[in-house]
Amino acid sequence: MRAFTVPGTGAMASVTDRPVPRPGPGELRLKIEACGLNFADLLMEQGKYQDMPEPPFTLGMEVAGVVDALGPDVEGPSPGTRVAVFGGQGGLAEFGCFPAKRTVPLPDGMSATHAAAFQVAYGTSHxxxxxxxxxxxxxxxLVLGAAGGVGLTAVEVGKLMGATVIACARGADKLEIAAKAGADHVIDATSDDIRARVKALGGADVVYDPVGGEQWQAAFRVCKPEARLLPIGFASGEVPQIPANHLMVKNLSVLGVYWGGYLKFRPEVVTDSIRTLLGWYAEGRLKPHVSHVLPLERARDGLELLRARKSTGKVVITP
Known part of the structure; x- marks a missing residue:
């Protein structure tokens, strides 16, 4: 089979031929139909992710496909079932083995492309x-990076939860996408004064930040008393420092969010969330935005789209 594999520490991934894997205890094998890309894939290739596998390994954290085989003593889902799964790695390939207990049956009418773009982005935001x-x-x-993979879902989910949503993104095209997803107000990070605009709108109760850097600093200064700040990631490359005295004065809370971490110590948080989100999708209340669908041979192009911030919503690879 073909797989987009990192051969060693610090080496760049490439499409190579590898043996079709056999599912072990607790695993099933998928014939992979689609794999969603995440900024974490870039960090993993660079050896900078917080949860690194040992090389060689295949990139691709979240996939959708058809169950092809079951490992020893695994009772289901049965072969032929369409499922999605967050595996953490192994998705950019034609076949992959993943924990059976993490699989989620797909609703009727949900495409593999939407399913592969769904779990990490919507799950993180919810x-x-x-x-x-x-x-x-x-x-x-207040959503920073509001047209990106997780930011756009935060706009959608926040609106469904009854919030007034302020979306901050770069450029008119991205702001238009955020507005269509439900944003009540939009701010252009390339030209607007984020601090002044949010302050004029009354400040923020919750800040959702996958960007970090200067945008975090601006958002931090427009928080209402008892606001909650959610660092999701640091696409700017700058991890912000948090002045504890300012937290104290305004009674602010900074709440770290690592969606994948819950799978290790409180998996029910993830499974309950995904169940809710899939219900919303089935009701037509969530509409995943996929800006690019590329074949496996162009996985490198897909990662470059993320790196250069030229995509909106999700980039999906179809082996």
Whole structure:
């Protein structure tokens, strides 16, 4: 089979021929139909991700496909079932073996492309806003990087939860996409004064930040008392420092969010969230935005789209 594999520490991934894997205890094998790319794939290739596998390994954290075989003593889902799964790695290939207990059956009518673009982005936003921030209807949510993979889902999920959503992104095209996803107000990070604009809108109760850097600093200064700040990632390359005295003065809370971490110590947080989100999808309340669908041979191009911030929503690879 073909797989987009990192051969060693610090080496760049490439498409190579590898043996079709056999599922072990607790695993099933998927014939992979689609794999969603994440910024974490870039970090993993660079050896900078917080949860690194030992090389060689195949990139690709979240996939959708058809169950092809079951490992020893695995009772289901049965071969032929369409499922999605967050495996953490192994998705950019024609076949992959993943923990059976993590698989999620797909609703009727959900395409493999949408399923592969769904779990990490929507799951991160829902767990962040519902479980971590416990955001309430009527609160104001500021979303940075609002046209990106996770940011756009935060706009959608925040609006469904009853928030007034302020979306911050780069350029008119991206702001238009955020507005279509439900943003009440938009801010152009390339030309607008984020601090002044949000302050004029009354400040933020919740800040959702996958960017870091200067945008975090601006958002930090427009928080209302008892606001909650959610660091999701650091696409700017700069991990912000947090002045504890400012937290104290405004009674602010900074709540770290690593969606994949819950699979290790509280998996029910993830499974309950995904169940809710799939229900919303089945009702037509969530509409995944996929800006690029590329074949496996162009996986490198897909990663470059993320690196250069030229994609909106998700990039999906179809082996």
């Amino acid at each position: 767990v962040a806003l519902h479980h971590r921030a416990q955001m309430q209807p009527g609160e104001t949510l």
